[in-house]
Amino acid sequence: FLAHQQHCESNARAYPRHLPIAIAEASGSFIKDVDGNVFIDFLSGAGVLSLGHNHPEVVDAAVAQFSVLSHGLDFPTPAKREFTDAQLSMLPVSTRNRMKVHFCGPTGANAVDAALKLCKTATGRGDVVAFQGGFHGSTHAAMALTGLVTQKQPIANGMPGVHFFPYSSCSDCPVGLSPDSCQTNCVGLLEKSLRDPNGGVPRPAAVVMEMIQGEGGVIPARHDFVHRVRELTAQLDIPLVVDEVQTGCGRTGTWFAYEQYDIEPDVVVASKALSGMGLPVALIFYDRRLDTWTPGAHTGTFRGNQAAFAAGTATIRVVQRDDVLGNVRRRGEQLANRLSVLHDHPGVREVRGRGLMWGVELAAGESARAIQAMALGNGLIVELGGRGDTVVRLMPPLNVTADVVDQACAILIDAIEHCAS
Numbered sequence: 001f002l003a004h005q006q007h008c009e010s011n012a013r014a015y016p017r018h019l020p021i022a023i024a025e026a027s028g029s030f031i032k033d034v035d036g037n038v039f040i041d042f043l044s045g046a047g048v049l050s051l052g053h054n055h056p057e058v059v060d061a062a063v064a065q066f067s068v069l070s071h072g073l074d075f076p077t078p079a080k081r082e083f084t085d086a087q088l089s090m091l092p093v094s095t096r097n098r099m100k101v102h103f104c105g106p107t108g109a110n111a112v113d114a115a116l117k118l119c120k121t122a123t124g125r126g127d128v129v130a131f132q133g134g135f136h137g138s139t140h141a142a143m144a145l146t147g148l149v150t151q152k153q154p155i156a157n158g159m160p161g162v163h164f165f166p167y168s169s170c171s172d173c174p175v176g177l178s179p180d181s182c183q184t185n186c187v188g189l190l191e192k193s194l195r196d197p198n199g200g201v202p203r204p205a206a207v208v209m210e211m212i213q214g215e216g217g218v219i220p221a222r223h224d225f226v227h228r229v230r231e232l233t234a235q236l237d238i239p240l241v242v243d244e245v246q247t248g249c250g251r252t253g254t255w256f257a258y259e260q261y262d263i264e265p266d267v268v269v270a271s272k273a274l275s276g277m278g279l280p281v282a283l284i285f286y287d288r289r290l291d292t293w294t295p296g297a298h299t300g301t302f303r304g305n306q307a308a309f310a311a312g313t314a315t316i317r318v319v320q321r322d323d324v325l326g327n328v329r330r331r332g333e334q335l336a337n338r339l340s341v342l343h344d345h346p347g348v349r350e351v352r353g354r355g356l357m358w359g360v361e362l363a364a365g366e367s368a369r370a371i372q373a374m375a376l377g378n379g380l381i382v383e384l385g386g387r388g389d390t391v392v393r394l395m396p397p398l399n400v401t402a403d404v405v406d407q408a409c410a411i412l413i414d415a416i417e418h419c420a421s
């Protein structure tokens with residue numbers, strides 16, 4: 001099976017290289033491979049499957065929609081309207097009242113590109129600020145904003161006018177200071193450059209950031225860092241684009257992670273878990289004052305996936321009815337408690353995360369790979385991330401049960417004890 005795929009498919013495939021299984025079917029938090037082995041899925045289709053695989057209410061909504069209308073292009077439709085209303089209802093009132101929505105299809109990277117284009121149009125400026133270690137997608141522009149250099153080495157400096165600044169990655173401080181006494185010197189560098197009248201970064205069209213760097217190794221930004229970035233961008237009239245492609249739709253315990261920082265962004269980018277079941281949909285919410293696009297300024301064929309809309313509306317219904325965000329917070333605390341035994345482990349640098357987005361950073365990249373392989377052998381699927389693939393990332397479905405979290409933690413801790421010294 002695998003050999004056949006390897007023969008036909010391009011070498012660029014990433015997941016099966018390190019998780020060498022062929023998937024036959026899946027249900028809830030479990031995946032079954034073609035040989036009948038069952039795995040706990042702590043990858044969730046890269047953070048896409050909020051309610052696990054094949055949630056019956058979400059599947060029913062999608063299937064029912066398929067026989068009514070599958071592709072609506074850009075036209076208004078009942079499914080789109082219900083989805084838009086459901087999404088807006090999840091935003092804090094302060095954001096909802098200011099925001100418009102633009103569908104950008106079909107992936108997260110497309111929505112990042114759209115956000116950039118919108119901010120460039122609205123401000124008339126061309127430069128963009130992004131952060132070291134960030135990830136924004138694989139289209140050319142989204143990758144140009146990606147500060148996780150390993151991913152983009154071959155197209156380094158792919159887009160002129162992109163400027164990278166340090167992120168608040170305190171366990172490995174980019175400016176060599178200690179978090180207690182640094183006074184967010186990392187933002188200080190950005191501020192100095194933006195305010196420098198002779199030769200700093202020209203005033204950019206946007207500052208683009210993740211609240212938690214996901215691919216970058218599950219690094220939650222510090223509160224003071226985010227506040228200072230927001231303050232600075234507001235003072236200089238620079239739109240702040242928050243990339244919530246991975247952190248959005250409940251993953252961190254609130255609908256969007258920025259809500260936990262008490263800030264108001266100008267643009268929110270969302271995709272992955274919007275439909276809750278992997279049907280592609282991507283969008284930006286943006287402040288009305290940026291609404292400078294004329295009809296046709298940003299089009300695309302696949303922006304009207306009606307089944308994705310119906311599935312997304314059904315997902316929100318379940319999230320609200322079953323207090324799924326409460327589950328994210330409770331299971332997140334459980335994960336944190338279970339993983340706290342690793343704090344003093346000599347092979348572990350740090351355990352960090354929010355909600356159901358956690359990372360265990362190992363001292364050595366080789367041990368992270370070995371842990372991933374051993375966990376897979378024992379029935380747990382986890383992905384790696386971080387600057388040198390040194391972080392084991394945990395992203396279970398948002399409705400994962402306490403039993404499954406316990407089982408997964410036992411497998412992971414056992415693998416770490418065997419493989420990390």
Ligand code: PMP
Nearest residue numbers: 107108109135136137214245246
């Ligand atoms: N932004 C972030 C923060 C992401 O994590 C990702 C995907 N991992 C993307 C953008 C790109 O999304 P997509 O793969 O759907 O293009």
